[in-house]
Amino acid sequence: MFKKSTLIIKKPLVVLIAILLLASVLRVYKVSSLPLGLNIDEVSQGYNAYSLLLTGRDRYGKLFPILFKSYESFQPPLYTYLTVFPMFLFGKTNFSVRFVSITSQLVVVCLTFLIMEKVFSKRKMLSLLSAFVVSISPWSIFFSRYATEASLGLVLILGSIYFLITTERKKLRIITAFLLLGLSTHAYYTEKVVSFLLLFGYTVIDWKLIRDNKKTFIVGFFLFAVLLSPHLYMINKGAFFRRFDQVTYLDSSSFDKFGGKYQGDMFGRFVYIAREFASQYVAYYSPKNLFFIPDSQQGRSVPNLSVFYSWMFVPFLAGIAFLIKEKISKNQKLLLWTMFVSVIPAALSRDAFYTIRTLLFLWFVSLLIGIGIGYFYEKFNRKRTGCLILLIITMLSLFDLHRKYFVMFGYERASAFGGFDKVIADYIKNDEKEVLVDLSERDLATGLRMVYYLDFEPKKFQDEIGYKYLDNYYTGYDVETQYNLGNVQVRPIIWEEDVYKRQLIVGDSISISDSQVLEHKLQLLYEFNFFDGGRSIRVFTTNPLSKCEAGPEMNKDDDKCFHYLE
Amino acid sequence: MKNYAKVSSHIFLVIIVLTSSWTYRLFANASILTTAAILSLAYLIFSLLSKEKKHLSYLAILVNISLLLLTLSGNVDLNIFTTSRVEQDVLIRRFDNYAKDYGKLYMNRYGILYHYKLEPIIYKLEANLFENMDINGYFFASHPRERGTNNEFEKFSAFFLPFFVIGFFATLIYQRKAFIFFVVNLLLSTLYYSNYVLGSVLLYAYFVVFITYGFKICLRKARLLSKNH
Numbered sequence: 001m002f003k004k005s006t007l008i009i010k011k012p013l014v015v016l017i018a019i020l021l022l023a024s025v026l027r028v029y030k031v032s033s034l035p036l037g038l039n040i041d042e043v044s045q046g047y048n049a050y051s052l053l054l055t056g057r058d059r060y061g062k063l064f065p066i067l068f069k070s071y072e073s074f075q076p077p078l079y080t081y082l083t084v085f086p087m088f089l090f091g092k093t094n095f096s097v098r099f100v101s102i103t104s105q106l107v108v109v110c111l112t113f114l115i116m117e118k119v120f121s122k123r124k125m126l127s128l129l130s131a132f133v134v135s136i137s138p139w140s141i142f143f144s145r146y147a148t149e150a151s152l153g154l155v156l157i158l159g160s161i162y163f164l165i166t167t168e169r170k171k172l173r174i175i176t177a178f179l180l181l182g183l184s185t186h187a188y189y190t191e192k193v194v195s196f197l198l199l200f201g202y203t204v205i206d207w208k209l210i211r212d213n214k215k216t217f218i219v220g221f222f223l224f225a226v227l228l229s230p231h232l233y234m235i236n237k238g239a240f241f242r243r244f245d246q247v248t249y250l251d252s253s254s255f256d257k258f259g260g261k262y263q264g265d266m267f268g269r270f271v272y273i274a275r276e277f278a279s280q281y282v283a284y285y286s287p288k289n290l291f292f293i294p295d296s297q298q299g300r301s302v303p304n305l306s307v308f309y310s311w312m313f314v315p316f317l318a319g320i321a322f323l324i325k326e327k328i329s330k331n332q333k334l335l336l337w338t339m340f341v342s343v344i345p346a347a348l349s350r351d352a353f354y355t356i357r358t359l360l361f362l363w364f365v366s367l368l369i370g371i372g373i374g375y376f377y378e379k380f381n382r383k384r385t386g387c388l389i390l391l392i393i394t395m396l397s398l399f400d401l402h403r404k405y406f407v408m409f410g411y412e413r414a415s416a417f418g419g420f421d422k423v424i425a426d427y428i429k430n431d432e433k434e435v436l437v438d439l440s441e442r443d444l445a446t447g448l449r450m451v452y453y454l455d456f457e458p459k460k461f462q463d464e465i466g467y468k469y470l471d472n473y474y475t476g477y478d479v480e481t482q483y484n485l486g487n488v489q490v491r492p493i494i495w496e497e498d499v500y501k502r503q504l505i506v507g508d509s510i511s512i513s514d515s516q517v518l519e520h521k522l523q524l525l526y527e528f529n530f531f532d533g534g535r536s537i538r539v540f541t542t543n544p545l546s547k548c549e550a551g552p553e554m555n556k557d558d559d560k561c562f563h564y565l566e
Numbered sequence: 567m568k569n570y571a572k573v574s575s576h577i578f579l580v581i582i583v584l585t586s587s588w589t590y591r592l593f594a595n596a597s598i599l600t601t602a603a604i605l606s607l608a609y610l611i612f613s614l615l616s617k618e619k620k621h622l623s624y625l626a627i628l629v630n631i632s633l634l635l636l637t638l639s640g641n642v643d644l645n646i647f648t649t650s651r652v653e654q655d656v657l658i659r660r661f662d663n664y665a666k667d668y669g670k671l672y673m674n675r676y677g678i679l680y681h682y683k684l685e686p687i688i689y690k691l692e693a694n695l696f697e698n699m700d701i702n703g704y705f706f707a708s709h710p711r712e713r714g715t716n717n718e719f720e721k722f723s724a725f726f727l728p729f730f731v732i733g734f735f736a737t738l739i740y741q742r743k744a745f746i747f748f749v750v751n752l753l754l755s756t757l758y759y760s761n762y763v764l765g766s767v768l769l770y771a772y773f774v775v776f777i778t779y780g781f782k783i784c785l786r787k788a789r790l791l792s793k794n795h
Contacts, residue, residue, distance in 0.1 A: 278724055279706035288703075289711070292696035296711075310692055313699075321739050352710035403664065411663045 012124040016113055016131065023109045023135035026398075027102050027144040032094045034410055035146055037418035039299050040445035042147040043452050044070040046097035049083035051458035059448075059458060060466035062473050066230045067239045069469065071444050072477045073246060074239045078187045079149040092455070097147045104151040105144035108363065109135050111158040116367065118165050119331045125377070130370030136394060138401060139307035139355060139362045146417070153188030154359045156180050157195070161338065164202055165331045167209065171216045178220035182227025189243055190345035190357050192231070197344065199224075201337035205330060237474040247349035249276050254350065281347035284358055287313050290365060295355045299416035305404040307355055307362055308369065309397045315372025316365065322375050323368070339364035414530040418449050420537045423528050424506055425453030427539065428488065434503035435488045438511040439537070440481060447483040447490040456485050495520065499547050500560035505540045512538065521546040571789075572616070575782040579612060582777050588721040588770060595764055596637075603633040608771035615741050615779055626747065630768075634754060637767050643759040646690045649682075657682055697760035698752060701727070704773060717761045726777045733780030741779075748772045 038046055048058045048068055057063050058080075067074035079100055086099035112134045116127035134140050143151050163177035181199065184191040203210060210217050234240040245251070249258065255269045262268035262275075283289055291313045294301035308316075328336070339361060346357035355362065373390065380386040414420070421439070428435045439446040451461060465480055482491040493511060499520040505512065512522070522540035529536040548561035583589050583605070592601045610626040649657065661681050664672045671677070702708050705727045707720040722730070737745045751768040758766060 275706070275724065276710075278727075279702055279709045282706065282727065283702050283710055286699075286701050288696040288700035292692060293711070304689070310696070317738065321735060324735055324739060350710070407664055407667045408660060 012113075012128060015128050016110075019113075019128065019132050019135050020106065020109060023106055023140075026136070026141050026401075027105060030406070031098055031102065031145050034406065035417035035419070036410070036414045037420070037422040038094060038097060038445075038449065038452070039146065039417045040071065040443070041075065041149075042097050043418065043445050043448050044068070044075060045080045045083055045147055045149075046087075046092070046094075047448060047452045047458070048080045049087050049097070050092050050452075051461070052080070053084050053087045054458050055462065057458075057462065058466075059461055060469045060473060061462035062470060065473070066234055067474065069239075069473055071479050073243050074474075076149050076153075076186055076188055078183065079147065079152050082152070083147070092452075098145060101147050101151040102144050104155040105140050107155045108140065108151075108158060111155065111162055112363070112367070115158065115162050115165065115335075116370070118162070119329070119335060123374070126371055126374045129373050129377075130367045133312075133366045133370040133373070134363065136397060136401075137308055137312075137362070137366050138302060138305050138405070139359070140366070141401070142302060142307075142405070143356065143359060148356060149188040150190070150356045150359045153184050153191040154363065156184035156187055157191060157198070157360055158363070160184065160195075160198070161334070164206075165334065171213050174213070174216050174220045175223060178224040179227065182224045185228060185231065190342075190360070193345040193348075194338070194342055194360060197341040198338050201341065202334060205333050205337065234474065238477070239474040242477065247351060249273065249350040250348065258350075276350070277347050280349070280352070281343055283353050284343045284346060284361060287316075289353045290316075293353075295353055297351075297354070298413055300354075300356055302405045302409050303412050304408070305401070308365065309400065311393060311397070312369045315369045315376060317372065318375045319368030319370070319372035322371050335364070335367075411530055415535050418443065418445055419530060420528060420535070421446050421449035422453060424537060424539070425450055427526065427528075428504065428506075429454060431504070432487060434501065436493065436498055436503055436505050437488065437490045438493045438505070438507040440490055441492060441511065442508065444479060444481075447480065450485060450488060450490050451483060454485060454488060497560070499542050500544045501542060502544060503542055505542060506537065507540075508535050508537050512540065521550065571782060571785055574785060575778055578781045579608070579774065579778045582722070582726060582774050583608070586722050586774070587719055588765060591719065591764060592767070592770070596767070600633065600636045600767070603629055603636060604767060604770050607633060608774045611744055611747065611771055611775045612778055614744055615737070615775065623743065630747065630751065633768065637764075638757070641758050641762055643690070643694060643757060645759075646687055646694075646757070649686055653686065657686065691756045694756040694758065694760040695752070698755045698766040698769060701730075703765075705730075713761060717763055717765075719765075721765060722773065722777065729777045729780030729784065730773065731780065732783055733776035733778065736779060736783055737776060744772075744775070 037043075045068070048070075051057060051059045055061075058065055058068055060069060062069070065077060068077055068080055082100045083097060086096040090096045090099070109131050113127045113131040116130045117124060120126045157180075160177045160180040163173040163180065167173045167177070181195045185195050231240065248254070250273060252269070255263070255272055259268060259272050262272040265271065290306060291308050291310045292306050294304070294306045323332070323336075326332070342360040342364065343358055346354055346361075349357065351357075377383070377386050377390070421443075424437065437446065437450060450456075465483065469476065469478065469480070483489065493505060493507065495516070498505065499522070504525065505522065516522070517524070517540065521543040523543055524538055525541055526539040527536055528538075544561075592604060596604075607626065607629045610622060610629060614622050614626060661672075661678075664681070668677075672681070697703065700708065702711065703718075704721045705724045707718045712718055737748070748769070751772060755766045755768050758768070760766075
């Protein structure tokens with residue numbers, strides 16, 4: 001279908017460097033302040049990495065955890081361990097926390113080129129176009145710019161695929177591939193499933209190669225098994241299946257809750273699960289979700305922008321049509337197999353179109369778009385005009401991205417990333433007054449963000465708060481809700497006591513209503529607003545004297561007022 | 567042998583039509599003329615796939631245009647060209663935010679025209695277009711991303727989905743004319759209210775045809791395989 005001559009490019013390395021430069025700019029520009037704060041996962045990883053750097057233990061005081069306890073769940077460990085290095089190099093900044101994600105996605109751009117170069121051999125244009133699509137795609141940019149284990153999982157799986165498809169001449173590469181595959185299971189949850197399915201597909205597709213190089217493969221499998229052994233250690237503890245239990249619909253309680261019309265049927269549960277899986281699986285291929293409607297989670301999407309630009313739907317279709325017509329090679333078979341199975345972990349969870357769980361699939365979609373663009377380029381008689389059209393579309397797309405991510409997202413999603421906590425921490429950081437922050441009811445991570453931004457020492461945290469959770473580290477799901485950080489406390493307000501002390505009180509309109517402001521004689525000091533049309537955070541100072549003098553329920557003999565009225 | 571494939575795909579076409587809840591919705595809510603136009607369009611497009619004849623194409627275009635005229639009145643999405651009070655508030659807030667960052671680059675006559683007039687229209691047309699392309703909307707009543715209205719219904723059984731996918735791509739690759747017909751209807755459907763009680767009626771015929779065509783291809787492949795064995 002493609003004429004090889006038209007897709008040969010003279011200096012692919014120069015073009016690749018240009019693509020990498022563009023990718024770097026899009027991923028690093030303003031990354032410390034956009035997203036403004038750190039979301040719940042980022043702050044947990046960031047503070048754990050900081051704690052590891054200073055004390056060798058996580059924030060609870062656990063030595064080398066296999067999974068990091070984080071609120072009601074557990075985080076795969078690799079990202080946090082790797083973040084210790086940027087923490088050491090650049091200090092405790094948002095950039096350090098996001099460094100591994102940024103680097104991973106930049107390596108993904110390189111690997112895209114290398115994998116496609118191998119799969120489509122001499123048609124370097126397709127490799128470059130695919131790398132280019134990955135570099136400008138909203139999903140890749142978005143997930144580079146915040147700390148997520150999914151980016152690390154993606155790069156390790158892609159590294160493994162690259163080594164798997166280049167083993168023909170260098171057999172030892174298979175060992176590297178298996179090592180990366182084993183490591184990927186410690187990077188992100190979906191990779192625990194995908195790595196096995198990839199291995200199964202590879203064994204079936206490349207059976208002849210495996211048969212001819214038994215020894216190398218046995219060593220590879222052995223190393224893979226060794227890397228999986230920590231999972232075996234964890235399998236009987238609650239932590240291993242905790243995340244799966246939180247998100248799956250396979251359990252009976254999910255059927256009881258959402259089974260609807262299938263409840264009462266003999267095979268009702270089976271039909272419910274089959275329908276749920278099929279609909280979830282198909283939803284990841286739906287053009288509506290891929291090219292128009294963003295992920296419904298505020299903290300995991302850009303307003304009005306999905307994971308791809310809407311125009312990319314056309315080359316996406318062309319890319320699929322091309323692959324259907326093409327005689328599929330062995331490597332292409334492996335890629336297609338991986339694409340089909342990459343959605344399975346996400347389809348087993350009840351969250352609709354949960355993009356972070358399907359980064360590998362989104363990468364494959366990017367390849368199809370790249371192939372589709374190559375197809376149109378080849379069909380177009382005037383090559384220079386074709387390049388110009390692509391350039392104009394790219395410029396318009398990047399302008400759209402700038403508007404929606406660098407401007408609109410900055411305002412509208414700041415609170416989803418704990419931006420309020422960051423500005424509050426900056427506001428109270430150098431103040432020696434007593435401060436009470438009541439926001440943790442709405443956002444569990446507020447307390448830890450205060451810990452992080454107010455530079456609370458990890459050793460102190462371990463001794464004063466963390467030690468309580470150490471005994472049932474892998475089996476308990478209890479969450480720290482109250483933080484006493486010297487002069488700053490993070491907890492719900494106790495109105496009967498807190499308004500009788502001189503202190504600053506920080507809260508939103510739910511924690512401190514207007515009537516409570518009047519009733520308790522609070523004085524407004526400052527109001528933070530991100531112009532997102534929603535939440536605003538107010539800082540008040542208490543006024544115990546006025547409260548004691550004027551309150552209708554005031555009891556002048558009360559201990560709380562005695563001190564002020566004397 | 568040829569007749570066998572022809573007869574079985576015709577039977578399959580009838581099965582799809584009869585098992586689709588979309589068909590019964592048409593009978594219940596649309597006029598007889600509209601229903602007849604939709605069903606005959608399905609048959610015409612299907613015939614066009616097996617035998618390319620000029621008069622069939624012209625007839626299909628004629629029926630398609632009649633269907634458009636029959637269904638367009640009263641079903642056009644008027645929201646496309648108007649903005650509600652809530653939308654206005656969002657537009658104003660966003661414009662203020664953009665203006666802070668872009669300054670005069672955005673705060674000029676063209677910027678204002680684009681932001682308040684053009685972009686909302688493009689967005690709504692795109693929304694209708696992608697809503698009509700949502701596979702889950704046809705096979706799973708929009709599950710898992712339901713729109714929370716009463717008009718969600720499973721138009722075809724999910725068992726037909728693999729045939730649809732095969733038929734869709736086979737049409738895209740081998741039956742360009744029929745695919746262009748589909749694209750034109752898809753674009754015209756953007757003018758309809760996307761949560762229209764009958765669904766995107768202009769596409770009914772094409773969905774039925776894609777499923778049948780996919781079945782026909784599978785049948786052909788299965789016979790070839792059994793022959794080789």
